[in-house]
Amino acid sequence: MSLSTSLTIAVRSLSAATGALQIANNNIANANTPGYVRQLATLQEAEPFNDGTMSAGNGVVLTGYQSARDELLQTLIQQQTQAQSGTNAQLSSLQQIEPLFTTSTQDIGTQMSALFSSISSLSTNPASSPARQAVLVAGNNLATAFNRASNSLTSLQVGLNSQVTQDVSLINTLTEQIAALNPQIAQLKASGQDSGTLQNQQDQLVLTLSALTGVGVTKADNGITLTTGSGTPLVVGSQSFSLQTKLGSDGMQHVLDQNGTDITTTLSSGDLGGTVQMRDQTIPGLLSQLDTLASQFGTAFNAVQTTGFDQKGAAGQNFFIMQAAIAGSAASIRMAIADPTLIAASSDGSAGSNGNLANLSAIQAKPLPSGNTPGDSYANLVFNVGSLTANATATSGAVAASLLQLKNQLNSVSGVSIDEESTNLITYQQAYEAAARVVSTIQSLYQVTMSMGTAAAA
Amino acid sequence: MRVTNMIPDMQYAMQQSQQAVAAALKQLSTGLRVNKPSDDPAASAQMVTSLANSANVDQYTSNVNSLLSQMQAADSGISSIVTSLSSAATIGVSGANGTTNSADRQAMAAQVSSVLASVVAQANTSHQGVYVFGGTATTSPPFVQASTTYNSTQGTVLIPLTATQPLTAGSVTTVSDATTGKTFTFTVLPGQTISALSTAIAGAAASGILSAGTTATINVNGQLSIGTNSGTAGIAVSTNDPVLGPMNAASGTQVANAYAYVGNSAVNQVQVGDSFSVPVGVPGDLMFTSGPNVIGSLTNLIAALQTGTSAQIGAASNAVSSGLNYVSQQRIPLDNTISQLNSQDTFLSQETLTLTSQQSTLVGVNIANAATNLSQAELENNATMAAAAKVLPQTLLDYLK
Numbered sequence A: 001m002s003l004s005t006s007l008t009i010a011v012r013s014l015s016a017a018t019g020a021l022q023i024a025n026n027n028i029a030n031a032n033t034p035g036y037v038r039q040l041a042t043l044q045e046a047e048p049f050n051d052g053t054m055s056a057g058n059g060v061v062l063t064g065y066q067s068a069r070d071e072l073l074q075t076l077i078q079q080q081t082q083a084q085s086g087t088n089a090q091l092s093s094l095q096q097i098e099p100l101f102t103t104s105t106q107d108i109g110t111q112m113s114a115l116f117s118s119i120s121s122l123s124t125n126p127a128s129s130p131a132r133q134a135v136l137v138a139g140n141n142l143a144t145a146f147n148r149a150s151n152s153l154t155s156l157q158v159g160l161n162s163q164v165t166q167d168v169s170l171i172n173t174l175t176e177q178i179a180a181l182n183p184q185i186a187q188l189k190a191s192g193q194d195s196g197t198l199q200n201q202q203d204q205l206v207l208t209l210s211a212l213t214g215v216g217v218t219k220a221d222n223g224i225t226l227t228t229g230s231g232t233p234l235v236v237g238s239q240s241f242s243l244q245t246k247l248g249s250d251g252m253q254h255v256l257d258q259n260g261t262d263i264t265t266t267l268s269s270g271d272l273g274g275t276v277q278m279r280d281q282t283i284p285g286l287l288s289q290l291d292t293l294a295s296q297f298g299t300a301f302n303a304v305q306t307t308g309f310d311q312k313g314a315a316g317q318n319f320f321i322m323q324a325a326i327a328g329s330a331a332s333i334r335m336a337i338a339d340p341t342l343i344a345a346s347s348d349g350s351a352g353s354n355g356n357l358a359n360l361s362a363i364q365a366k367p368l369p370s371g372n373t374p375g376d377s378y379a380n381l382v383f384n385v386g387s388l389t390a391n392a393t394a395t396s397g398a399v400a401a402s403l404l405q406l407k408n409q410l411n412s413v414s415g416v417s418i419d420e421e422s423t424n425l426i427t428y429q430q431a432y433e434a435a436a437r438v439v440s441t442i443q444s445l446y447q448v449t450m451s452m453g454t455a456a457a458a
Numbered sequence B: 001m002r003v004t005n006m007i008p009d010m011q012y013a014m015q016q017s018q019q020a021v022a023a024a025l026k027q028l029s030t031g032l033r034v035n036k037p038s039d040d041p042a043a044s045a046q047m048v049t050s051l052a053n054s055a056n057v058d059q060y061t062s063n064v065n066s067l068l069s070q071m072q073a074a075d076s077g078i079s080s081i082v083t084s085l086s087s088a089a090t091i092g093v094s095g096a097n098g099t100t101n102s103a104d105r106q107a108m109a110a111q112v113s114s115v116l117a118s119v120v121a122q123a124n125t126s127h128q129g130v131y132v133f134g135g136t137a138t139t140s141p142p143f144v145q146a147s148t149t150y151n152s153t154q155g156t157v158l159i160p161l162t163a164t165q166p167l168t169a170g171s172v173t174t175v176s177d178a179t180t181g182k183t184f185t186f187t188v189l190p191g192q193t194i195s196a197l198s199t200a201i202a203g204a205a206a207s208g209i210l211s212a213g214t215t216a217t218i219n220v221n222g223q224l225s226i227g228t229n230s231g232t233a234g235i236a237v238s239t240n241d242p243v244l245g246p247m248n249a250a251s252g253t254q255v256a257n258a259y260a261y262v263g264n265s266a267v268n269q270v271q272v273g274d275s276f277s278v279p280v281g282v283p284g285d286l287m288f289t290s291g292p293n294v295i296g297s298l299t300n301l302i303a304a305l306q307t308g309t310s311a312q313i314g315a316a317s318n319a320v321s322s323g324l325n326y327v328s329q330q331r332i333p334l335d336n337t338i339s340q341l342n343s344q345d346t347f348l349s350q351e352t353l354t355l356t357s358q359q360s361t362l363v364g365v366n367i368a369n370a371a372t373n374l375s376q377a378e379l380e381n382n383a384t385m386a387a388a389a390k391v392l393p394q395t396l397l398d399y400l401k
Helices: A003-029 A071-101 A108-123 A129-190 A196-212 A270-305 A355-362 A374-414 A418-457 B007-030 B041-096 B102-123 B194-206 B284-289 B294-307 B310-363 B367-391
Strands: A039-045 A060-067 A215-220 A223-228 A233-236 A244-247 A253-256 B143-147 B149-152 B172-177 B183-187 B215-218 B224-227 B235-239 B247-249 B254-261 B268-273 B276-280
Touching: A003 A039, A003 A060, A003 A418, A060 A196, A071 A129, A071 A196, A071 A215, A071 A270, A071 A374, A108 A129, A108 A355, A108 A374, A108 B041, A108 B268, A129 A196, A129 A223, A129 A233, A129 A244, A129 A253, A129 A270, A196 A215, A196 A223, A196 A270, A270 A355, A270 A374, A355 B268, A374 B007, A374 B041, B007 B367, B041 B102, B041 B268, B041 B276, B041 B294, B041 B310, B102 B254, B102 B284, B102 B294, B149 B235, B172 B194, B172 B254, B183 B194, B194 B215, B194 B224, B224 B235, B235 B247, B254 B284, B254 B294, B268 B310, B276 B310, B284 B294, B284 B310, B294 B310
Parallel strands: none
Antiparallel strands: A039 A060, A215 A223, A223 A233, A244 A253, B143 B235, B143 B254, B149 B224, B149 B247, B172 B183, B172 B235, B215 B224, B268 B276
């Protein structure tokens, strides 16, 4: 036991307090950095002093710091982020689709009923030129409404298609960065150090990747391994495997793994999964319903029109131009006649007969080959769009709430509390001050010791 | 639980309460609970059907109104015809009196002649361009001045039509006879020639559909000529066969006081309810020629007054009286339809109310509830903001001086 031992203890104490202050400082500095995991100073008692007769405490050492990481919560957040991005990708498309099927002056349902009204109005005066013109205008409006709905869905699909390419290129950049961090982190771990900063960076990259697509995460000694939902590896050790896109025969970009296998249908979550789901399932489903309705309605209308006679007594011609294939009917339907006298109102060939108009009106109440009346078929479409959007909205809300909850839990473990760090600052400040006081005390003791000799000499 | 940062929670809470305010405001400002399909998919789908029903009911109502004015025009036409016929019958009765001299009878004939002109004018009543007594041939006057002879426009001296010339299959030739009040229609079957038409017309003349002696022959100009071969029997002929071309009355062959019906017997039905249609108008032949030949009876009365005996005048004026009764009877179904239309109008306005209330139940919002919701949402939003304002700025650093 000696003054110099005490001085050593005081110096260690000063150094530990400085280190702990630095950590508190770093925590405060990164309080708002995304993905930052707070660090805790690891203080430990120093090896005890032993002079052979007694053993005594020998002060404190700062052995390092520890990141307050919770990998389970991080994994849950990654999964919820995948679900949220997937739902939001679908929701934003659905919100663009919804107005097309909302009752307005231009939607298909309103135009369809306007066409039937114009026909009914014509039946009170079948030879009236303005009333015939009104039927043509209503028919044209209906065809335009079908075209508009179909074109909007198709252009949305085209937009989603380019989103797929963008997402894939972002995924490739991210997997490269994640793979590059793997060996660095492994090296730090092997040397027993906390890989905090690099690990935070990598976790944040994985979270960003999760927003793009569903990934499976496995942690091993050589770093994390990432796979797609179908098990295709994306990152193994220091190596990353890039995805590619290829234009398929359907005109859509398909996603291929590094072996060239088409994995488009297995992509389920994240922005890419949601985008592909919208592009390949939801929109084609709605388009197909729309095409079927346009095709069956137009065909039924033409069939009745051709059984009647026009104002000049000639056999009726087709009212709508219909293509043979059902797919694309809504986009291509248009008026076949532009001359009001060609409306086949007459059932007996006389100009004033309205017999065939009754048959045209009857289409409204008769089931199409789909089994539903035209109005009910359209109502089903509206219901589908509404329920898809309502479900996506509900899911998005639920996922957001659960994500908030998880983030709160994670923050509870890993987040920086400014108040807490402020108290840490005070704690270590005081520790530093006390240690400094010890140094000055020992200094004065040394002086006393020195002056003992001087006083004796004097 | 260790709380590190309350900002995400506060942001979420503010976002939620602001969404609630926006939703409540939208409901209150639009008066609708359902503004887009996702607000209530099932109600939106039902609205599609309900709105289509509303559009139909609106159109039925508009149909009822336009039919009512058309039918009332027909009804008032018939009403004046009844008055005219009644005055003709009165003239006829006094003309049949043995004491009336020839000069008086000529004057009476002139009076009846003007009555006939007014009856024909009423029978040719049009309402907004629709000839109401023409059946479904509503675009031209249903009663035309009859002539004894009609000639085709095709055929010349150099290139005459021949009996063996084939006609166009499916084309229709009609001969309307003013005397019999009947119309003969000939539709060409594949392979039939002009000769078949001549035979058919001769057959119709023999069976009494057309006046006896009516024939179809090729005349000296090489045209097909259809004629009654009598100075007093008039017809009207039309065809859509391009082989014959339009048939025109030969000039100078018009028969005074004779009118042929060139409309048809068809009746248009107009829908005024989901499963309710009404017949529109009464075809002129049903009204004036298919029972007693009303127009023909006036023609006969004029002829009888001009040249006939008292007994003939008496018989002719009796015929006018029975025509009068017949027309009065035909008016009943028309009046029935008018009263049906009136009651349908009442039903439709009731239906409109029902649908409107159905729609407001489906997608509408109770204004009182919406207003309460809005003020509650505002209150919650204010509370959230106040809490955020109080909590967020708080930090230990404020107290460490």
